[in-house]
Amino acid sequence: MPLFTTNRTDPIGSQPFRISNRARGSGSPSVLLAILLILVVGATLFIFVAHLYPAPAPISRDAVLVDRQYHLTLYVTGAVFLLAQLSLAYIVVRFRDRGQKARFVRGNVALETFWTSLTLFVFVGLGVLGRKAWADARFAPPASGAIQVEGTTYQFVYAFRYPGKDGKFGRIDPSLVSAPSGNPLGIDPNDPAGRDDVVASELVVPVGRPVELLLRSQDVVHNFFVRELRLQQDAMPGMIISVNFTADQIGEYEIVCTQLCGLGHYKMHSLLRVVSPSEFEAFLSHQAMAP
Amino acid sequence: MSFDHPASTAVHARSGARPGIFRRYVFSTDHKIIGLQYFFLSLAAVTIGLFLSLGMRFHLVWPAARLPLVTGGIMTPEQYLALVTMHGTIMVFFVLTTAPQSAFGNYFLPLQIGAMDMAFPRLNMLSFWLTLVAFLVMLSAFLVPGGAPISGWTAYPPLSGIGEITGPGEGAGQSLWIASILIFCVGSLLGSINFISTTIDLRAPGLTLTRLPLTVWAWFVTAVLSLLAFAVLFAGGILLALDRVARTSFFLPAGLVVSGELQTHGGGSPLLWQHLFWFFGHPEVYIAILPGMGVVSHILANFSRKPVFGYRAMVFALCAIGLLGFLLWGHHMFVSGMNPYSSLTFSMLTLSIGVPSAVKTFNWLGTLWGGRLQFQTPMLFALGFISFFVTGGLSGIFLAQPALDTSLHATYYVVAHFHIIMGVAAIFGIFAATYYWFPKMFGRKMNKALGQLHFWLTFAGVYAIFIPMHFVGIAGGIRRYADSSGARYLVSLQPLHAFMTIAAFITAVAQLAFFYNFFWSMRQGEPASANPWDATSLEWATASPPPPDNFAGQFPTVYRAPYEYSLPAAPRDFFPQHLQSEHEAPPQEGSSC
Numbered sequence: 001m002p003l004f005t006t007n008r009t010d011p012i013g014s015q016p017f018r019i020s021n022r023a024r025g026s027g028s029p030s031v032l033l034a035i036l037l038i039l040v041v042g043a044t045l046f047i048f049v050a051h052l053y054p055a056p057a058p059i060s061r062d063a064v065l066v067d068r069q070y071h072l073t074l075y076v077t078g079a080v081f082l083l084a085q086l087s088l089a090y091i092v093v094r095f096r097d098r099g100q101k102a103r104f105v106r107g108n109v110a111l112e113t114f115w116t117s118l119t120l121f122v123f124v125g126l127g128v129l130g131r132k133a134w135a136d137a138r139f140a141p142p143a144s145g146a147i148q149v150e151g152t153t154y155q156f157v158y159a160f161r162y163p164g165k166d167g168k169f170g171r172i173d174p175s176l177v178s179a180p181s182g183n184p185l186g187i188d189p190n191d192p193a194g195r196d197d198v199v200a201s202e203l204v205v206p207v208g209r210p211v212e213l214l215l216r217s218q219d220v221v222h223n224f225f226v227r228e229l230r231l232q233q234d235a236m237p238g239m240i241i242s243v244n245f246t247a248d249q250i251g252e253y254e255i256v257c258t259q260l261c262g263l264g265h266y267k268m269h270s271l272l273r274v275v276s277p278s279e280f281e282a283f284l285s286h287q288a289m290a291p
Numbered sequence: 292m293s294f295d296h297p298a299s300t301a302v303h304a305r306s307g308a309r310p311g312i313f314r315r316y317v318f319s320t321d322h323k324i325i326g327l328q329y330f331f332l333s334l335a336a337v338t339i340g341l342f343l344s345l346g347m348r349f350h351l352v353w354p355a356a357r358l359p360l361v362t363g364g365i366m367t368p369e370q371y372l373a374l375v376t377m378h379g380t381i382m383v384f385f386v387l388t389t390a391p392q393s394a395f396g397n398y399f400l401p402l403q404i405g406a407m408d409m410a411f412p413r414l415n416m417l418s419f420w421l422t423l424v425a426f427l428v429m430l431s432a433f434l435v436p437g438g439a440p441i442s443g444w445t446a447y448p449p450l451s452g453i454g455e456i457t458g459p460g461e462g463a464g465q466s467l468w469i470a471s472i473l474i475f476c477v478g479s480l481l482g483s484i485n486f487i488s489t490t491i492d493l494r495a496p497g498l499t500l501t502r503l504p505l506t507v508w509a510w511f512v513t514a515v516l517s518l519l520a521f522a523v524l525f526a527g528g529i530l531l532a533l534d535r536v537a538r539t540s541f542f543l544p545a546g547l548v549v550s551g552e553l554q555t556h557g558g559g560s561p562l563l564w565q566h567l568f569w570f571f572g573h574p575e576v577y578i579a580i581l582p583g584m585g586v587v588s589h590i591l592a593n594f595s596r597k598p599v600f601g602y603r604a605m606v607f608a609l610c611a612i613g614l615l616g617f618l619l620w621g622h623h624m625f626v627s628g629m630n631p632y633s634s635l636t637f638s639m640l641t642l643s644i645g646v647p648s649a650v651k652t653f654n655w656l657g658t659l660w661g662g663r664l665q666f667q668t669p670m671l672f673a674l675g676f677i678s679f680f681v682t683g684g685l686s687g688i689f690l691a692q693p694a695l696d697t698s699l700h701a702t703y704y705v706v707a708h709f710h711i712i713m714g715v716a717a718i719f720g721i722f723a724a725t726y727y728w729f730p731k732m733f734g735r736k737m738n739k740a741l742g743q744l745h746f747w748l749t750f751a752g753v754y755a756i757f758i759p760m761h762f763v764g765i766a767g768g769i770r771r772y773a774d775s776s777g778a779r780y781l782v783s784l785q786p787l788h789a790f791m792t793i794a795a796f797i798t799a800v801a802q803l804a805f806f807y808n809f810f811w812s813m814r815q816g817e818p819a820s821a822n823p824w825d826a827t828s829l830e831w832a833t834a835s836p837p838p839p840d841n842f843a844g845q846f847p848t849v850y851r852a853p854y855e856y857s858l859p860a861a862p863r864d865f866f867p868q869h870l871q872s873e874h875e876a877p878p879q880e881g882s883s884c
Binding site: 029030032033036039040043044047052053054055057065068070073074076077082084087088091092095096097099100101102103104105106107109111112115116119120123124125126130131133134135137138139143148155174175177178179180183186190201204215218219220221224227230231232234236237238239241254256257258259260261262263264265266267268270286 | 356366367369372375415424441442443447448449450457458459502514543544545546547548549550551553559561562595596597598600601602603604626627628631632634635638639642645649650652653654656657659660661662663664665666674677678682683686688689690691693694695696697698700701702718741747750751754757758761765766767769771772773774775776777778779782784787802844855856858859
């Protein structure tokens with residue numbers, strides 16, 4: 001059956017270079033395409049290596065773990081990107097039509113099995129290694145001694161509530177929500193637990209202390225994103241979502257909303273202020289004084 | 292061996308009196324006309340979608356500039372978000388779903404399997420007209436008070452579920468959006484039933500499953516995905532419409548306070564919408580890209596003068612992508628508040644789909660290896676597709692891991708990723724298909740010099756837009772922001788935005804080369820023979836353009852595999868599927884019915 005034999009006599013390379021009529025038209029596109037592919041790979045590599053637009057430095061242990069996984073993934077996918085694009089560039093130049101006869105090959109089961117297994121191993125392997133960074137950040141219960149802060153979002157505002165000295169949040173009643181009368185969260189005035197609650201427009205936390213942030217939303221889906229924590233979490237109406245972090249570096253970091261929430265989405269913004277323990281105490285008592 | 296030809300039983304339907312011009316070109320049941328109608332619909336849609344994106348890109352760099360066609364002259368944040376929503380919706384539904392599957396699939400599926408039409412021609416016509424109505428309803432959202440919706444193409448409730456109290460465009464505009472999507476779903480469902488039946492029932496004698504061109508396999512798998520995915524979107528859309536109109540609470544929990552007003556809804560979950568939407572939305576990505584994969588395989592074999600490397604592996608990979616595509620919608624929801632344990636499951640499944648995708652890439656390179664590569668315009672676009680598919684696939688490896696997604700989610704990194712893999716790669720598939728099949732559709736070739744110009748500018752332009760966009764995202768640039776005044780660090784990313792905007796305008800202008808080439812070549816192009824590319828599959832076994840019944844009564848029988856190029860013993864370097872022996876006379880060209 002000649003139909004299913006593989007022609008192993010390789011005309012490419014073994015045949016003397018022969019200019020056919022086709023060659024004139026097809027040499028230049030192959031070279032130009034190869035050059036463009038090399039430029040694309042080069043430009044991408046350059047921006048990464050030169051750190052032109054880097055993410056900010058991480059400020060928590062979890063964020064450092066995330067970065068480690070990010071770099072591992074970057075090296076692996078970067079190598080594949082390089083190899084694949086450059087192979088394509090090589091192939092289009094080497095096998096451009098110079099009048100040679102194409103090699104008749106239907107496939108190669110051994111080769112195909114090899115690269116299928118290899119990709120499975122590499123891709124799923126990355127996922128297995130990346131498990132830890134996610135598990136550490138999301139599976140662990142809040143550490144003992146964590147301070148609790150409730151983050152409430154509504155169009156286009158963040159409000160952060162601290163439970164006060166009693167360590168308990170007062171009850172919330174949506175029918176009492178009224179920003180004009182100074183109760184934007186709807187805290188029930190009849191609940192004694194709520195009387196010492198502190199509400200602030202910025203998230204102030206002491207450095208090195210675990211924080212459990214309880215996210216909720218009054219109206220639509222919003223989001224809490226701090227780049228330096230590598231932490232992004234939606235605030236989903238009807239749910240209270242707990243996220244944990246420990247910020248290890250004093251400073252101011254921007255909180256932005258990443259979930260499309262309406263016309264003011266792009267302005268929805270707050271600050272995470274990581275302060276010394278004494279400053280934190282001062283902040284709480286100052287806020288509690290405020291009317 | 293004798294074959295009972297499936298097409299012969301239906302021949303009488305086409306042998307009657309020639310229908311009037313209205314029935315032939317407007318309310319036609321001919322799959323070729325319907326395919327062209329879909330094509331021109333998506334051409335109109337892509338033009339509108341492109342202008343919307345240029346409006347956005349311009350606004351991001353020059354937010355205070357006065358623009359034509361913008362009410363009030365200077366674009367407001369809600370107008371920006373309306374552009375975001377409509378650009379995404381129009382491109383995803385009316386371009387990426389419509390052009391590769393409905394347009395080219397309709398035109399070429401029956402031709403490639405040797406049938407005279409789709410299985411249900413009237414249903415086919417209904418599918419198109421529903422899609423057209425859906426498109427008009429979608430566009431009308433711009434004209435109602437409040438304007439087009441601002442909730443994005445994903446329309447997450449409660450923003451989309453309550454009404455105009457959540458924002459401008461969330462009143463009538465959002466209702467029209469949902470109505471349009473529901474109509475579109477029905478059209479797509481009917482279309483997919485048609486594709487599936489046609490592929491199963493109307494194949495020419497001898498055209499076994501392993502002799503199908505990979506385009507047919509791709510359209511078939513895509514049709515199965517459409518059937519299952521659009522059914523779910525339809526259900527979700529009905530529930531969302533009920534929440535808005537009948538004040539039910541499928542997606543709305545109790546205690547919502549919007550703009551200071553307590554809502555009366557209660558008991559629903561916004562997460563439910565996200566699950567339903569992405570159960571559709573993720574397979575939708577593959578609905579957009581699978582036909583492109585088929586077209587690229589088809590074209591690579593043709594212009595490498597080689598059989599597709601590992602044909603069976605290619606078919607298995609298509610099916611594997613189709614199946615896995617339904618199991619990983621949760622990777623869109625890593626930060627939604629879904630159970631964090633399920634994120635890891637979705638993550639592993641997402642990374643696994645990289646395997647069949649990589650198999651396809653390897654086999655494309657294997658097809659090229661040792662070939663005699665002819666850089667015709669369709670071949671260039673097919674090669675561009677491979678490059679984008681690799682780039683977009685690899686950037687997805689980051690997003691597939693929840694730990695990394697928490698820094699990249701909803702940034703421009705995601706925008707760059709899905710534009711390259713779902714937008715541009717799919718569009719390159721569409722361009723490749725257009726340049727490749729234009730001679731068959733119009734009997735003339737497109738201009739090669741203009742085609743090459745179009746390719747070089749678009750290929751370079753796309754990378755110039757989207758490589759910097761990844762870095763904006765890595766630095767934390769948030770998508771769907773009307774300008775960068777919201778956070779201090781965003782300002783430092785403005786130079787990259789300016790670069791991308793300029794690249795986008797140049798790339799957009801380059802598309803004029805395509806439009807000019809297309810419409811000029813329809814009338815003035817070099818006349819094409821029945822088989823101008825020396826190809827093997829059945830669409831080239833009939834005249835260009837094909838007669839109304841496709842094969843002028845001479846329905847083909849298939850004798851061999853689809854990509855028999857450069858067979859060692861054959862005198863010519865291609866062996867058409869319908870020829871029994873090499874000595875058989877080539878099909879008569881220009882034979883009329």
